[in-house]
Amino acid sequence: MTKKTWWKEAVIYQIYPRSFMDSNGDGIGDIKGITSRLDYLKYLGIDVIWLSPVYKSPNDDNGYDINDYQAIMDEFGTMEDFDELLAAAHERGIRIVMDLVVNHTSDEHKWFMESRKSKINEYRDYYIWREGKDPQTPPNNWGSCFGGSAWQYDQATDMYYLHLFSKKQPDLNWDNPKVRQEIFDMMAWWCDKGIDGFRMDVISMISKTKEMPDGEISGLYGNFEPYCVHGPNVHKYLQEMNEKVLSKYDIMTVGETSGVTTELAKQYAGEDTHELNMVFQFEHVESDGKYGKWTDRKIPLTTLKKILSRWQTELYNTAWNSLYWNNHDQPRAVSRFGDDRPEYRKISAKMLATCLHMMQGTPYIYQGEELGMTNYPFKDPEDFRDIESIQAYKEWCANGRISHEDFWPCLRFKSRDNARTPVQWDDTEQAGFTSGTPWIAVNPNYREINAKKETADPDSIFHYYKKLISLRKQNPIIVYGKYELLFKDSEDLFVYTRTLENKKLLVVCSFSDRETAFPIPEEFIGANCMISNTENTYDTQTVTLRPYEAFVLQKPDSPQ
Ligand code: TEU
Ligand code: CA
Numbered sequence: 001m002t003k004k005t006w007w008k009e010a011v012i013y014q015i016y017p018r019s020f021m022d023s024n025g026d027g028i029g030d031i032k033g034i035t036s037r038l039d040y041l042k043y044l045g046i047d048v049i050w051l052s053p054v055y056k057s058p059n060d061d062n063g064y065d066i067n068d069y070q071a072i073m074d075e076f077g078t079m080e081d082f083d084e085l086l087a088a089a090h091e092r093g094i095r096i097v098m099d100l101v102v103n104h105t106s107d108e109h110k111w112f113m114e115s116r117k118s119k120i121n122e123y124r125d126y127y128i129w130r131e132g133k134d135p136q137t138p139p140n141n142w143g144s145c146f147g148g149s150a151w152q153y154d155q156a157t158d159m160y161y162l163h164l165f166s167k168k169q170p171d172l173n174w175d176n177p178k179v180r181q182e183i184f185d186m187m188a189w190w191c192d193k194g195i196d197g198f199r200m201d202v203i204s205m206i207s208k209t210k211e212m213p214d215g216e217i218s219g220l221y222g223n224f225e226p227y228c229v230h231g232p233n234v235h236k237y238l239q240e241m242n243e244k245v246l247s248k249y250d251i252m253t254v255g256e257t258s259g260v261t262t263e264l265a266k267q268y269a270g271e272d273t274h275e276l277n278m279v280f281q282f283e284h285v286e287s288d289g290k291y292g293k294w295t296d297r298k299i300p301l302t303t304l305k306k307i308l309s310r311w312q313t314e315l316y317n318t319a320w321n322s323l324y325w326n327n328h329d330q331p332r333a334v335s336r337f338g339d340d341r342p343e344y345r346k347i348s349a350k351m352l353a354t355c356l357h358m359m360q361g362t363p364y365i366y367q368g369e370e371l372g373m374t375n376y377p378f379k380d381p382e383d384f385r386d387i388e389s390i391q392a393y394k395e396w397c398a399n400g401r402i403s404h405e406d407f408w409p410c411l412r413f414k415s416r417d418n419a420r421t422p423v424q425w426d427d428t429e430q431a432g433f434t435s436g437t438p439w440i441a442v443n444p445n446y447r448e449i450n451a452k453k454e455t456a457d458p459d460s461i462f463h464y465y466k467k468l469i470s471l472r473k474q475n476p477i478i479v480y481g482k483y484e485l486l487f488k489d490s491e492d493l494f495v496y497t498r499t500l501e502n503k504k505l506l507v508v509c510s511f512s513d514r515e516t517a518f519p520i521p522e523e524f525i526g527a528n529c530m531i532s533n534t535e536n537t538y539d540t541q542t543v544t545l546r547p548y549e550a551f552v553l554q555k556p557d558s559p560q
Helices: 030-036 038-044 079-091 110-115 177-193 234-244 262-268 300-316 342-357 387-398 404-414 451-456 461-474 476-480
Strands: 011-016 048-051 068-072 095-098 153-155 157-163 197-200 252-256 278-282 360-367 480-486 491-499 503-510 515-518 528-532 540-543 548-553
Touching: 011 480, 030 038, 030 079, 030 177, 030 404, 038 451, 038 461, 068 177, 079 095, 157 528, 234 262, 234 515, 262 300, 300 480, 300 491, 342 461, 342 503, 342 548, 387 404, 451 461, 461 476, 461 528, 476 503, 491 515, 503 515
Parallel strands: 011 048, 011 360, 048 095, 095 197, 197 252, 252 278
Antiparallel strands: 153 157, 480 491, 491 503, 503 548, 515 540, 528 548
8 A cells, every 4th residue: 555655745846946036137047036936836835846956057958067066056046045945945834855966967076077187086987987999989879868979088088988968967977886975975965954855867877887889879879778777776776875865864756767667667666665755757758759859749648648547557556656747858738738829728728737636646847837838939949048959959950860841840849948938927027037138038928928917817727726736635535546547549538537445536638629528427427526627517417528628526425
């Protein structure tokens, strides 16, 4: 049986600090900005903030390249600002989970600056160095996630270092016990400060095979996955981390584990495996690619249902799910899985929220999702700030592999910058995000879509999220009930039940922009409606669902 824990019952809100709220007019979101909006988050009802990285960083990848794990990025403020944020959050009963980026550091981290100096430097073995095949050729054909080779030549010692992301993000060598101890000490330092957990960046990539052969070519480079993802010692290292740090504190952990299967998740996040509390799986956001991850098409509903349902049933009573539609690396949920045309944006955003929040797992809301924020209307590659989007355009398009016409719709649909435009607070200049010039453009729809308007309107997406969150607090069945999918072959409807003891819920979500007839299952006729995104009633045998309608029925308790 699933043990009851606070993090299973929690709702998490992700903040990408650069784009959340700017307090001093330099156009960049900051920690004081976050503190100033805690009452808004309290009102929404969330329990935990996942804070994307706020550490010192040269910002090659917006803070995911860290050069000091125990200091705050200048643009974001000071350690005093952070302490104030943590205290102010705790006062309101909100916990803070830090982003832990320890697969790699910045190349400007002191460990790396030492490491590259000489082959006998005491930090040499903190990173992964190899001889080239010959002076002009890297050790193998692996490509990095952001384009180009995964190896960077370094003149000082005439060797290459491994970087699975940008060349300013060298991979740490987790096989070196000193590296592990440094990381564990740093984690304990943050825990002693009183933080409430870690979201662990690409934690499935920390262990690499000793042999590093060429990978299977996909595109211009070889694939490193079989050698670097879910590598030989990853579970051993996480168990060590758990024993030395995590188990000593009442904190929560979530691993970012791209490529994870349900089988692997049972190990990473099993009830009794002593590694992590939960992982992020990627199947539902990585099954739509056309050119690598790039695409302009929607995942078919039957595929989406199959994936999410498998995670629901496979992890039941053995491991724990995380639930999300989007984050700082993904396009906006309503544009991707819903329908952001003006007449459908609001209703489809509420439908997606219903569909996700009624499943088993800990739901994550990405900043602005509760407002129904949409993708940005990018016009040309100059509009991008994100290293991944900029590099992808160069690698796929500029060299003529694919025409601009074919690639552009995919790039603008999937670009991570869709999620990174500033949170739209009100209808004033720059959406109230900054009094200066924002580091990335505000979505021009901010006069229509903003927090001021959403909080004022009781029928808004914001208030719908607020209601879903409070329903979770009142109904253990939403957290602990058993999931079952109905109508699996429907391309229009996502329907499932949740069952706990003598209680049962029916969740019906239309993913269609047309009306759909839905036969209410016998046992739910006359049931209570817990929540709905329309004015419809559900007491007849067949209901005609509006486009993107969603509702939840609660069967009256059966006699015991
Ligand atoms: O993302 C790593 C990851 O799994 C990638 O697939 C990611 O989705 C990327 O967008 C490739 O398409 C994490 C962070 O969330 C991301 O922001 C960082 O850029 C990356 O690690 C490196 O730290
Ligand atoms: Ca600022």
